[in-house]
Amino acid sequence: MQNQAAAGDGDRPDDASATPDGLLSQLEVIEEQPLAARAEAYAQLHEELSARLDGADAPRHG
16 A cells, blocks of 8 residues: 555655555554444545545636
């Protein structure tokens, strides 16, 4: 999972500081939780990322 990076993150996709809002650190925290809590945390993260992507599709006026 460390090899995935958003466009424009730089040359080091596995560097947590190179990811938006510390996504890798969020994933590390989730992975340390018990299974049931992990499932809930991943579902919440999915919703947050989906909302962010949906917002990125909105037309920008400027």
